[in-house]
Amino acid sequence: MFVWWNSLSLASQIFVLIALPSTGILLIQTILMLIGIGSDSDVDVDGDIDIDADVEIESDGVFGSGEVEGDIDPTGLDALRVFTVRGIIAFLVVFGWTGFMLDRAGMALWTVIPIAAIAGFIMMYILALLMRAVMKLRNDGNIDNKNALGTSGRVYLTIPPTRSGEGKVNVLLQGSYVERDAVTDEENAIPTGAEIVVVGLSGQTTLVVKRK
Incomplete structure (x- = not known):
């Protein structure tokens, strides 16, 4: 293990250090969500905050969630939530592993980083679409x-x-x-x-x- 680690370039080591813990967290989140313990709420970096004294603050940790609500003016299920905790973790997973593989393939670092970042953002967008679809199906099926x-x-x-x-x-x-x-x-x-x-x-x- 140490021989393999020492054989990696510094860039590859950094990519692995980003990818491994992110992958573990994403797996835990996915398992908790599947067994019904995890929450569907996320921290919306791109703004689920209505400045006109209407505030919604949501959190989605790895193992639990909290929510504080005031007079909320939500954007609805059609709002695409890309910059969430789950989305950012998915970005780090794809960014890390893509960067690692490209660096090991011998690509120049100045090309590896933007390609890995683009792959990560694509994954964030795909995950946001999937989560919106899941939430819509769940709400439509359970609500009278x-x-x-x-x-x-x-x-x-x-x-x-x-x-x-x-x-x-x-x-x-x-x-x-x-x-x-x-x-x-x-x-x-x-x-x-x-x-x-x-x-x-x-x-x-x-x-x-x-x-x-």
Whole structure:
């Protein structure tokens, strides 16, 4: 083992030191998520913070999570969360192993680093797409939209007047913020950011709302 380690270049050793612990953490996170102990929440570096006194702070450690909520204006499930704890760890895994393999293949370090970084960012994006799909399937399968009646939320996409079209709203449903299609009977459109209250259902998934 020591002979192999000493045979590596300094760059390869650094890449391995990045890749090995990151791989271990990612495996632990994945196992915990599969058995239901891990959380689906993540720290959003790219901003799940609404400055207008509406704050959402979420955390996703390796072994657990915490969440503090105020008057939240979420971006909904359609928001692609790339810069999360899980995403950053995935970046480090791919960056480390890609850099190690390219360095061992004899490529110049000035080409190895950007290629490894690009591979890491691609992995972050793919993981974000997968996590969004998983969360959407989980929420759609476990949530009864009837429980949204009487709850408040915010408009995500403008709702056209008199049921002439659908918009989107974010509402608190069974303890989670979810995005749903919405219509209104009001004569004026309800703009993005407006507060609403759910007054009925149209079909299985579309909410009927009015201004709060």
